[in-house]
Amino acid sequence: MENATNTLHPGPSFREEVKELIHDFDFGNCLSCGMCTAGCPFSDLVLGLDPRRFLRKLLLGLREEVLSDPFVFLCNMCERCTIECPMGIKMGSLVRTVRGHFYTREEYPGFLQKVVQEQLETGNQMSVTPEDYLETLDWLQEELQQELGDPGYRIPLDRRDADYFYAFNAREIKYYPNELQAVLKIFYVAGINYTISSRKWDATNLALFTGNNEDFYKIQMPLFEEVVRLGAKELIITECGGAFHATRHAYRSFWKGRAFPVRHIIQLLDQLIGEGRLKLDPTVITAPVTYHDPCSLARKEGLVKEARRVLKAFIRDFREMNPNRTDNYCCGGGGGFIAMPEYSKARIEAKGRRKAGQIRATGAKIVAVPCHNCMDQINDITRHFKLGTSNRHVCSLVEEALIMPPGKKGNTS
Amino acid sequence: MNYLHVNGREIELDEDGFIIDPEEWTEEVARVFAANEGISDLTDEHWKIINYLHEYYAENQIAPMIRKLCKDTGFSLKRIYELFPSGPAKGACRIAGLPKPTGCV
Numbered sequence: 001m002e003n004a005t006n007t008l009h010p011g012p013s014f015r016e017e018v019k020e021l022i023h024d025f026d027f028g029n030c031l032s033c034g035m036c037t038a039g040c041p042f043s044d045l046v047l048g049l050d051p052r053r054f055l056r057k058l059l060l061g062l063r064e065e066v067l068s069d070p071f072v073f074l075c076n077m078c079e080r081c082t083i084e085c086p087m088g089i090k091m092g093s094l095v096r097t098v099r100g101h102f103y104t105r106e107e108y109p110g111f112l113q114k115v116v117q118e119q120l121e122t123g124n125q126m127s128v129t130p131e132d133y134l135e136t137l138d139w140l141q142e143e144l145q146q147e148l149g150d151p152g153y154r155i156p157l158d159r160r161d162a163d164y165f166y167a168f169n170a171r172e173i174k175y176y177p178n179e180l181q182a183v184l185k186i187f188y189v190a191g192i193n194y195t196i197s198s199r200k201w202d203a204t205n206l207a208l209f210t211g212n213n214e215d216f217y218k219i220q221m222p223l224f225e226e227v228v229r230l231g232a233k234e235l236i237i238t239e240c241g242g243a244f245h246a247t248r249h250a251y252r253s254f255w256k257g258r259a260f261p262v263r264h265i266i267q268l269l270d271q272l273i274g275e276g277r278l279k280l281d282p283t284v285i286t287a288p289v290t291y292h293d294p295c296s297l298a299r300k301e302g303l304v305k306e307a308r309r310v311l312k313a314f315i316r317d318f319r320e321m322n323p324n325r326t327d328n329y330c331c332g333g334g335g336g337f338i339a340m341p342e343y344s345k346a347r348i349e350a351k352g353r354r355k356a357g358q359i360r361a362t363g364a365k366i367v368a369v370p371c372h373n374c375m376d377q378i379n380d381i382t383r384h385f386k387l388g389t390s391n392r393h394v395c396s397l398v399e400e401a402l403i404m405p406p407g408k409k410g411n412t413s
Numbered sequence: 414m415n416y417l418h419v420n421g422r423e424i425e426l427d428e429d430g431f432i433i434d435p436e437e438w439t440e441e442v443a444r445v446f447a448a449n450e451g452i453s454d455l456t457d458e459h460w461k462i463i464n465y466l467h468e469y470y471a472e473n474q475i476a477p478m479i480r481k482l483c484k485d486t487g488f489s490l491k492r493i494y495e496l497f498p499s500g501p502a503k504g505a506c507r508i509a510g511l512p513k514p515t516g517c518v
Contacts, residue, residue: 111515118516125516128478136480143490171518175479175502178490204517240517341513344428372517379499 014063022097029087030055036091039084041329042076045350049074051081051091058094067102071095073109074346076337077209078295078330092300095335100211108210110340115206119219124202126170134198136173140181147181148188148408155184158230159195164268165232166196167203167223167247169240169372182399183238183265189402190277194236200226203237205246209336220250228258235262239393241296241334241371248301264297266370266394270306273313280314284401288317290364292355292378293328294371302326310394311368314401319362331355333377352381359387367391419445431506431513435470438510446508450499459496459508461486466509476506476514 019026036051037043043050048070057065066072077092085091105113118127128136137155145153156162166187172180187194200222207216227235237244244264251262272278291311297303304325311318321328332351337343355378359367367382367389369375378391415426419442425433430449432438443463447455455463465486469477479501483490497504502518 115516126514132478132480136478139480139483169517171502171516173478174476175500175518177479178494242517338517339515341428376517379503383499 010060010062012061014066015059015061018058018094018097018101021101022093025090025093027055027089027094028059030059030089031087032056033086035084035086036081036089039081041080041354042332042351045353046074046346051075055089055091055094058098066098072098072103073337073340074343075335076295076330076332076351077335079299080295080327080330083299083327092335096208096211098211099209100213105210105212105215109342110336112206112210112336112339115339116210116212116215116219119202119204119206120215123200123222124170124173125204125206126174128170128173130198133173133201136177137196140177140184143181144184144188147185150408153188156195158198159193161231161233162193162195163233164192164194164236165227165230165234166194166236166238166265167201167243168196168238169204169243170202171372172238173201179239179393179396182393183395186269186272186278186395186399186402189405189408190272192272192277195230195232197226197230203243203247204240205243205250206336206339208242208246208249209339216246216250217254220246220254223247224251224255224257227260232260234260236268237262237264239265239370239372239395241294242373244303245296245300264301264303264306264370266297266303266310267306269310269394269398273310278398279403279405280398280401281403282314282316282401285315285366285397286317287365288319288363289315289366289368289397290319290321290359290362291324291368292321292331292359292370292374293325294369294374295328295330295334297370298328299326307368307370307394310398314398319364321358321362329354329358331374331377332381333373338373338376347377348380348384352377352384356381356385356387359389360385365389366397368394368397370394417442417445427513429513432510433512435467435510435512438467442510443508446510450497450504450508452497452508456496458488458492462488462493462496462505463509466505466511470509470511476502476511 034052040051054069054071075095077095079092081091115125119125141155145151205219237247248262332347337347369378369391382389417424417426424437427433
C-alpha cells in the first residue's frame with residue numbers, strides 16, 4: 001500500500017498551492033467520512049462522480065491524479081455535498097479553483113470558452129450587435145404599447161438615478177423577447193422607477209464555470225460600472241441562477257466602487273407584492289404547481305422564502321419537491337454542464353433521472369423554474385422522460401395572473 | 414453518435430440532436446425532425462419559417478435574431494411559438510437544419 005502511494009508522487013506543494021488560491025480556506029479538516037458522496041444526487045448515477053475521492057487526492061497533493069480526474073468537469077458545483085458535510089467544505093469553490101488555475105482556456109470542455117470569448121469581445125454572450133439590441137427593444141415597445149393600450153408607453157432606456165437597474169440574459173433579446181416583455185409589463189403595472197441600459201445589459205458570465213478569474217473580472221466589471229454611471233440604486237437580475245450568483249460573487253470578491261444591493265427579480269416581486277403594488281388573481285392558475293430551487297439561488301445565495309411567498313400569493317395548489325430549499329437536488333445542468341455537449345447523455349439520461357423522479361412525485365402539472373439554465377435542463381428532462389409537465393419562469397406565471405389596475409388595459413394573452 | 418433515419422439514409426446528429434452538416438439537410442429531413450418534435454404536419458406557415466431560417470444560416474453562418482425572423486417573415490412572436498412549441502432556438506432551428514446554437518439556449 002505504501003509503495004502504491006509512493007508511485008503516485010504525493011506531496012504537500014499542490015495542496016498548499018490550491019489552499020492559497022482559495023484564500024487559505026482550509027479543506028484539510030475533511031474527515032473522509034464520505035457524506036459528500038452520499039449527499040451528491042448523482043454520484044451513483046455517473047461513473048467518476050465521486051467528491052470524496054477527489055478531495056482525498058487533493059489532500060494528498062496528487063496533482064496529476066486530480067487534474068486527470070473526470071470529476072473536475074462532471075461536477076455541477078451545486079454544493080449539495082456541502083450541505084451534508086459535517087465540516088462544511090465548499091466543494092464548488094474547490095472545483096472552480098482547480099478548473100480556473102490548472103487548465104488553459106483551450107482545455108475547457110464543450111463550448112464554454114467560446115461563449116466566454118463572445119462575452120469578452122461583444123459584451124454579451126450571443127454577440128448581439130447594439131443595432132439589433134435597440135431594434136428589438138423598439139419592437140417590444142411597440143408590442144407593449146398595443147398590449148397595454150398606452151401609445152405613450154416607453155421602455156426607460158438609460159434613465160438616470162432610477163431605483164432599479166434591470167439586467168438580463170442575451171437569450172431574452174435574441175430568442176425569447178417574450179420573457180423580457182412579460183417583465184417589462186410587470187414593471188409597468190407596479191409603476192416602479194427603473195432603467196435598462198443601452199450599453200451593458202447582459203448579466204451572464206460563463207467564466208463563473210471555467211473558473212478563470214481574469215475573464216470573470218473582465219466580463220463582470222462593465223455591468224457594475226454601468227450601474228454607477230446611470231446612478232441606479234439597486235441592481236436587479238433576471239431569472240438566471242448563473243447570472244445572479246456570478247454577479248453577487250463578483251460583487252463580494254472584486255467590486256470596490258459605490259455600494260448597491262444586487263437582488264434577483266423574485267426578491268423584487270416579493271417586495272412589490274408585499275407592498276400591494278402588484279395584485280394577482282388566484283383563480284387564473286389552478287393546476288398544481290411545484291417549484292425548483294436552483295443551487296445558485298437557494299444554496300449559494302439563500303433565496304428560498306421569497307420564492308414561496310411570491311408563488312403562494314396566487315397559486316392555490318402549491319406542492320414542494322422532496323427534498324427542497326437548500327437541500328434540493330441540482331437539475332443536473334449546473335456548473336456549465338449544459339455547455340459541454342460531450343456529456344449530454346450523462347446530463348439528461350443519468351443526472352436527469354433524479355430530477356424527473358422528484359418532479360413526477362409531486363404530481364404537479366406546472367414546474368416553476370427561476371433560472372434559464374435549469375429551465376433548459378428541465379425542458380430536456382421533461383421531453384426525455386415524457387413528464388408531460390409545463391415548465392414556466394416565475395415572471396411568466398406572475399404576468400399571467402396580473403390584475404390590471406383600473407384604467408390600464410393590458411389583456412393577458 | 415446519434416443518427417436521424419430518413420428514407421434509409423443516416424444523417425449524423427450532434428449530442429443534442431442537431432444536424433452536424435447543414436449540407437445534408439433536405440425537406441424530408443425537416444419532416445422527420447418535425448415529427449420527432451410532435452409536429453406531424455408541416456403547413457405553409459411552418460415552411461415559410463423553416464426556409465427563411467435555413468437560407469439565413471446558409472448566408473450568415475449564424476441564426477437570425479428573433480426580431481429579424483418576425484420582421485422578414487411577417488409572423489408575430491406568438492404565432493412562432495404556436496407553430497413551434499419548443500421555441501425558435503430549439504424547435505424551429507433544429508427542424509431547419511441549423512447546428513446547435515452556442516450560449517445559454
